[in-house]
Amino acid sequence: MRKLKASILGLLVLGFAATAQDASVKYAKTITPEDMRSKLTILASDEFEGRETGTEGQKKASAFLEEFYQKIGLQGPVNGTYRQKFSMYQSDWSEVYVKVKGKKKMNGVDFIFSGSANMDKEMKLSTVFIGNGDGLADMDVKDKGVMVTAFSRELLTKINEAGAKAIFRMSANDEQFMQTMPRQARRSMKSRLRFDKELGANQSMIFNITKEMGAHLLNSSVEKIDAAADNPASIKPSTIRLMVQEKLVELGTENMMAFLEGTDLKDEVLVISSHYDHIGQNEDGSVINNGADDDGSGTTGVMEIAEAFAQAAKEGNGPRRSILFLNVTGEEKGLLGSAYYADNPIFPLENTVNNLNIDMIGRVDPDHENDRDYVYAIGSEKLSSHLKIISEYANITYMGMNLDYRYDDPADKNRFYYRSDHYNFAKKGIPIIFYFNGTHADYHRPSDTVDKIEFDVMARRSQLVFHTAWILANRNDRTPVDRTDDMDYNR
Numbered sequence: 001m002r003k004l005k006a007s008i009l010g011l012l013v014l015g016f017a018a019t020a021q022d023a024s025v026k027y028a029k030t031i032t033p034e035d036m037r038s039k040l041t042i043l044a045s046d047e048f049e050g051r052e053t054g055t056e057g058q059k060k061a062s063a064f065l066e067e068f069y070q071k072i073g074l075q076g077p078v079n080g081t082y083r084q085k086f087s088m089y090q091s092d093w094s095e096v097y098v099k100v101k102g103k104k105k106m107n108g109v110d111f112i113f114s115g116s117a118n119m120d121k122e123m124k125l126s127t128v129f130i131g132n133g134d135g136l137a138d139m140d141v142k143d144k145g146v147m148v149t150a151f152s153r154e155l156l157t158k159i160n161e162a163g164a165k166a167i168f169r170m171s172a173n174d175e176q177f178m179q180t181m182p183r184q185a186r187r188s189m190k191s192r193l194r195f196d197k198e199l200g201a202n203q204s205m206i207f208n209i210t211k212e213m214g215a216h217l218l219n220s221s222v223e224k225i226d227a228a229a230d231n232p233a234s235i236k237p238s239t240i241r242l243m244v245q246e247k248l249v250e251l252g253t254e255n256m257m258a259f260l261e262g263t264d265l266k267d268e269v270l271v272i273s274s275h276y277d278h279i280g281q282n283e284d285g286s287v288i289n290n291g292a293d294d295d296g297s298g299t300t301g302v303m304e305i306a307e308a309f310a311q312a313a314k315e316g317n318g319p320r321r322s323i324l325f326l327n328v329t330g331e332e333k334g335l336l337g338s339a340y341y342a343d344n345p346i347f348p349l350e351n352t353v354n355n356l357n358i359d360m361i362g363r364v365d366p367d368h369e370n371d372r373d374y375v376y377a378i379g380s381e382k383l384s385s386h387l388k389i390i391s392e393y394a395n396i397t398y399m400g401m402n403l404d405y406r407y408d409d410p411a412d413k414n415r416f417y418y419r420s421d422h423y424n425f426a427k428k429g430i431p432i433i434f435y436f437n438g439t440h441a442d443y444h445r446p447s448d449t450v451d452k453i454e455f456d457v458m459a460r461r462s463q464l465v466f467h468t469a470w471i472l473a474n475r476n477d478r479t480p481v482d483r484t485d486d487m488d489y490n491r
Contacts, residue, residue, distance in 0.1 A: 023317045024470040027308040028398065028463045033455035035307075036462070039068075040300045040362075043276070044292035044450050051291060052280025053193060053330045053337075054090065054251040061276050062256050065327055068303055069258035072310040077259035077324065077346050084255040086340050088330070089248045091116075091192040098207065099241040100217050108185035110213060115166075115205035118246035125165055127240050129218055129225070131232035136162065139233075145240065146204075147214055149229070159204060166205040166242065168217065170225075174210040184208075193333045195340070197248060205244060255328045255337045257346065260309055262322040262473065269322045269347045270473050271355045271430075272305055272465070273338070273421055274298035275331030279444060292450045294443065297362030298435075299327055301462040308466055319473035321353065328421050331359075338421035342428055353478040354387065355432045356469055357422035361461040362453040365438030372454070374402035375461045376436040379417055381408070384431035384479040391433055394468040401464060407436075431479050435465055 042048075042064060049057025066082045076082040096107035099122075107113045127145030130136055133155045142163035148155070151169045159167055171177035215222045218238045228234045256276065262268070276299045278291030290296070306325040312318060324347060330336030345352070361375065368374050381388040395401055407416045417423065422432040437457075442448040472479070 023312065024467055025398070027312045027317070027470075028466050030308045030311060031304045031459055031462050031466060033459045036300050036304055036458055037450075037453075037455050039303055040292060040296050040453065041450050043299060044290040044296040046288050046290065048290075049285075050280035050289045051276060051278045053277045053333050054088075054253050055280060057280065058253065058277055058329060062254055062329075065256040065276065065299075065303070069256075069306070069325070072307050073314070074258035074260055074306060074310055074325070077257060082256055082258055084257060084341065084344070084346065085252065086195075086254070086344070087250050087252050088193040088195055088336065089197055090251045091194065092247045092249070093245065094247050095243055095245045097243050098217065099243075100219075100238065105213060108181075110209075112181060112185050112208040113206070113244065114208060115244075116246075117205045117244040119244050122241050122243045123165075124239060124241055126237050127166075127168065127217065128237045129228065129232045129235040131229050133158070135232065144237075147218060147235075149211075149225075156204075156206075164204050166207065168207045168209055168214060170209055170211045170214040172211075174212055177208075177210055193251065193330060193336060195336070205242075253329045253337070255326065255341055257327065258306060258325045260306075260313060260319065260323045260325070262319050265320040266322045267351055268478055269324050269352050270319075270469060271324045271326050271352060271425065272302055272469055273326040273328060273355060273357045274302045274359060275329070275337065275421055276327040277329045277332055277337070279332050287446050289444070289446050290449055292453055293360050293362045293437070293440075293448050295331070295359045296450075297360055297437075297453060297458055298358035301358045301361055301458070301465065302327060304459075304462050305466045305469065309469075319470070321473040321478075322347075323469070323473055331421055335419075335421055335424055338424040342424040349428050349430065352425070352428075352430050354472050355422050355425035355430055356435070356465055356472075357420055357425075357432060358435045358462075358465060359420040360437050360439075361435055362455070362458040363437050363440050363442075364454060364457060365440050367438065368402075368404075371402055372457055373400075373460065374404055375464065376407055376416075376434075376438060377403045377405060378407045378434040378436060379422060379426060380405075380431075380433045381483065382417075382431075383426065383429065383481050383483050385482050386479040387431045387433065390471055390475075390479070391468055394471055395464060398467045399460060399464045401460065429481055431481060433468070435461060437461070 048061050051058045051061045069082050078084050096113045098105045125145045129147040132150035133148055145166040146159055146164045147168045149170050211222050215225050217240055275295045279289045281288045302325055328337030364372050380391050422434045426432050
């Protein structure tokens with residue numbers, strides 16, 4: 001039955017020769033747990049200091065990648081180099097406070113600021129209560145502060161469009177908010193990166209506050225706030241003062257990439273990507289987040305796949321299409337490196353056929369403890385009717401893994417489709433597959449270390465990506481863009 005299914009799918013994988021299939025098996029076997037352990041042990045070591053974008057540790061990681069790509073004989077496609085250099089601006093908050101009746105409430109102590117602004121002097125602001133926002137359309141909030149008890153991206157967009165200056169988001173549980181605030185505040189107050197020196201237009205300042213603080217700012221009480229849920233106009237507007245000062249520092253970083261030129265279809269390019277940055281270390285350097293799984297595992301996978309293709313090319317079995325092996329920076333800062341590449345591509349996007357993105361493939365999540373031989377394959381049928389078929393064919397023919405598609409659901413609350421670097425390719429209309437093992441207890445923690453990696457699983461997932469890439473790089477026709485993405489890019 002399995003062979004029959006593979007045969008049926010094979011008919012749909014147009015123009016892919018059996019001899020090419022046979023060759024792919026040989027090179028896929030070069031992707032081994034031992035080789036992956038060797039590479040990842042270096043990439044996720046303390047020496048690289050957590051690879052935070054713009055730091056010395058990230059620079060060490062980029063040098064490691066450059067040396068590797070040179071060693072295996074791949075081309076540097078950026079004027080002969082492997083580095084796509086660019087600058088961003090690092091944003092730090094020198095002073096952020098809210099004041100009412102002369103009393104200051106400070107960022108990181110009393111609330112968490114998560115917006116953008118830069119003021120020369122203290123701002124005086126009339127602030128209104130809108131409850132859960134249902135009545136926003138009937139309220140005048142232009143150039144005002146808005147106090148709200150509910151929050152969603154849709155509501156944020158509506159408040160911004162209505163012209164509000166600031167949003168004060170009240171917590172649903174003050175006790176829980178205060179318990180988690182130190183960690184959230186550290187994350188929020190940590191330096192931010194953006195491309196433009198100037199702030200984006202029409203972006204509200206966002207203050208995350210307790211309900212008690214919200215009542216204080218409105219000269220009211222928690223009891224009255226709760227009672228006004230269905231009648232927010234019963235809470236009178238108040239006047240507050242606030243200050244947000246920003247300091248900017250220009251910061252240089254780079255995407256890393258290597259190029260393997262194809263044969264008869266060399267003008268078409270397949271991109272295989274990962275992010276090589278992580279979240280770095282704490283302020284005094286005593287704790288390092290090595291990011292072995294996130295995304296040392298994916299970056300190691302790209303390196304292994306690149307090495308397999310490089311060997312194939314040296315032996316006369318190079319791909320028909322060209323392949324760009326892309327390791328981006330700034331993913332943890334907001335998918336910034338892939339966004340930069342998508343806006344400043346080395347190869348024209350109209351000639352970019354697919355993106356296979358690998359972000360965390362070294363672990364097994366709690367939902368698959370009894371099913372280790374799996375991987376989440378996200379987004380494969382969002383833009384093309386062929387790509388999922390090709391992915392399934394590669395898996396059935398060579399690997400026999402469980403491809404889990406649960407995160408393709410447009411209602412997915414985890415929003416994983418939006419959370420890695422393939423997203424910036426998908427927005428440009430390029431069909432993608434995002435390979436992912438799911439989250440685990442060590443996600444974004446210092447405990448995400450090499451000793452937790454399951455290298456046998458990691459190697460099999462990388463082999464699957466390799467086989468899929470081999471087919472995409474060698475079939476006669478590129479995958480058509482013939483579907484309308486059902487995901488909500490405005491969420």
